[in-house]
Amino acid sequence: MLTDHPSSVQSGPAFRQQPVSLTINKKKYELNVLPWVSLLDALREHLDLTGTKKGCDHGQCGACTLICNGERILSCLTLAVMKNGSDVTTIEGIASDGELHPLQKAFIEHDAFQCGYCTPGQICSAIGMYQEGKAQTRAEVKELMSGNLCRCGANTNIIDAIMEVKEQMSHA
Structure with missing residues (x-):
């Protein structure tokens, strides 16, 4: 009792x-x-x-x-x-010596944020995904980023920014 x-x-x-x-x-x-x-x-x-x-x-x-x-x-x-x-x-x-990371620049260029609340997690997740060497196609990027929610609906722009930097990295 x-x-x-x-x-x-x-x-x-x-x-x-x-x-x-x-x-x-x-x-x-x-x-x-x-x-x-x-x-x-x-x-x-x-x-x-x-x-x-x-x-x-x-x-x-x-x-x-x-x-x-x-x-x-x-x-x-x-x-x-x-x-x-x-x-x-x-x-x-993420930024280095006062210079934005290419993904941070791409987020700005692609208007990949609205309220910005999810942006730090989105950027860290994408950079981690690059480092892990996992996503090769847009569909794979979308799948691997699906755990990072954007309630404002900027998902297409987020994926565009990620793909742009991914392509730049593959040509470097």
Whole structure:
């Protein structure tokens, strides 16, 4: 029988903050986080890196996509402690020496955003997809980007921007 009496609650081990070392956008960070803190929340709340967006917080929209150890991941579904020692790239780390990444330029040229909320996740996902060497055709790009939702309906322009950069990369 359960009661609200304090003696009926079992005491467990005290949860302590865990040390986490991350290289984020080529800069080393040492954090102490509770074991249940997501990588997304560690970035946004502990490091003030707010470019990575919190959308659904359930891994269904892709707004929190970033690049970890060269692969796309959903940071809302990833515990920070799981990525101890990892190399993370967020949207803040995509530009280089003040110069926009070609995909960022293509998003602007193709008007591949409206509200812009999904844009950081879209860009990180596309760059991760390039690094993974997966998508070869427009249909494959559409399929591999289908986990990144754009509620404004800029999907066609997003795919156009991704394909343009993909073609530039194949000719380089």
